[in-house]
Structures are given as structure tokens and as C-alpha cells.
Amino acid sequence: EVQLVQSGAEVKKPGESLKISCKGSGYSFTSYWIGWVRQMPGKGLEWMGIIYPGDSDTRYSPSFQGQVTISADKSISTAYLQWSSLKASDTAMYYCARQQWLVPGGAFDIWGQGTMVTVSS
């Protein structure tokens, strides 16, 4: 079965760092782009960025450039989203999702279950 499994919910304080993960299985992890999507409480979907695990080529939405870091470890089929200094406004559900085509472009056909990040003092 093709799936993406994300790490569990996190509760952090402002200023702390965090790295959440997304592990792929059932397919060639290095061959498909993986994107990250934010959903703030009660709000819509926002695309954050995308990475190609095969060579770690990474692209960011201008809205998230410099705010987060996307990375991948192809040896363990895992993509990451990290923050160096969290803010309360980072409180949201974060999803990883696989881009459907082997070439750039395409919809997200497989989604992780989401990781809830809560930042509160």
C-alpha cells in the first residue's frame, strides 16, 4: 500500500525548535516530489513548499521562504519540515502529500494523516 505516515502531535513553546517527519512506503520514495501543506485552525489549505527526495531539490512558497526548512533523508524514505524558532502563529495542522507525477507538476494524490503543531506559552 502506498502511504505517507507523519509523526505525532507536538506541543511547543514560542521560540523552541521543531522538526516533524513524513515517511513514505509502498513506492519509490526518491522518484516523487513531496509537498507540505499548512491548515490553520478552521481555515483552508496553504501550500508551503516541495522537495524531490532523489536529490533534495527544494522549492518554497514565497510566503514560507525563510520561515521553515524542508529536507529529506532518502536512506530512510523520510521528508521533514522544521522550524528554528516557533511562533504562536505556527499553530496548525501540517500535511505532507505526494505529487502524482514523476516529472514536476501534478496534483497531490497521496496525503499523510497530518501532524498537529500547537505553540503556546
Add this chain to the structure above:
Amino acid sequence: EIVMTQSPATLSVSPGERATLSCRASQSVSSNLAWYQQKPGQAPRLLIYGASTRATGIPARFSGSGSGTEFTLTISSLQSEDFAVYYCQQYNNWPLYTFGQGTKLEIK
């Protein structure tokens, strides 16, 4: 940035009836348009890609149409499990994907 605008924000329809959801792009996205369904507490699910191609396992009552800047998702006969939030997304301007703000489909 390509802005995606969905209408209406909320749509109230009775089970068994037809629902029509709209999505407009601020500039042409050709047919590079996807629709997702999201139920409470769940991740989004891909319904339609390429503006009109149903994803694997999606029932035939879901259909998509349009190209350029105007798109429509139609659900021909609403089932109870179809009441959810629906998002459109353009992927024409890779890698600068953008989503619409969503349409909530509720039971009338």
C-alpha cells in the same frame, strides 16, 4: 501568484440532489486543476485532476469540467458521505501551487 476563488463559500443541498461548485483562476491554468474533498478530522483526498479526470476509486457521481480560468465540480446525486469541504488547486504555475479558499457543502 495565481489566485483561486471558489464560490459559493457555503452550499446547502438536499441528499439526492445535484451540487455544483465553482472555481475561478486569476489567470489561465490550462487544465492543470485539481479538486480535493476534506471531511472533519481527515486529510484532504484527491477527487479530480486535469480538470476532469477522476482519481482512483472516486465514484462516477463526481465530475469536473472547465479549462483556462473557469472550473466546475459537479456531484450528480448527493450521498450523505459527500457533505464536506471542497478545495480546488492549480498546479499550472509549478512549483507555486495555490488552493482556493474552499466551499463547504452542507445538508439542507
